[in-house]
Amino acid sequence: MAEPSRRTVITAAAGLVTLTGCAKYGEPTNPSPGTPQGAPANTVLGKTEDIPVGGGVIFAANRIVVTQPVKGTFKAFSSICTHLSCPVATVAHGTINCDCHGSKYAITDGSVVRGPAPRPLPPKQITITGDSITET
Numbered sequence: 001m002a003e004p005s006r007r008t009v010i011t012a013a014a015g016l017v018t019l020t021g022c023a024k025y026g027e028p029t030n031p032s033p034g035t036p037q038g039a040p041a042n043t044v045l046g047k048t049e050d051i052p053v054g055g056g057v058i059f060a061a062n063r064i065v066v067t068q069p070v071k072g073t074f075k076a077f078s079s080i081c082t083h084l085s086c087p088v089a090t091v092a093h094g095t096i097n098c099d100c101h102g103s104k105y106a107i108t109d110g111s112v113v114r115g116p117a118p119r120p121l122p123p124k125q126i127t128i129t130g131d132s133i134t135e136t
Ligand code: FES
Pocket: 081, 082, 083, 084, 085, 086, 098, 099, 100, 101, 102, 103, 115, 116, 117
């Protein structure tokens, strides 16, 4: 029986490394235990007392704006402007305001009050538990 050449051994080893790499492709590197894949984790945003009646608060890190149009009624929308995707800057005088080009959205339903925004802010799902606001 012939001994494998040095070149044969190196080629076989390289193939093994390639196969090992392919077997891991696309798999999560560190899935969270107990969290189904693809399911967003619930994120506590803040307290209801922090949302002014007739106004709102922008949670920039979460890309969400929570409003309270009337006492005890909370709404949530994406905080990304539908014009050219700037983050909205303020909530004042009943509107959510983008400073990039002046779009304004109603705090009641995210509808466009003033353009150039072409579409309303998409709604976001939140849950109120006690005085805690959670993005769900
Ligand atoms: S990106 Fe908001 S108005 Fe243009």
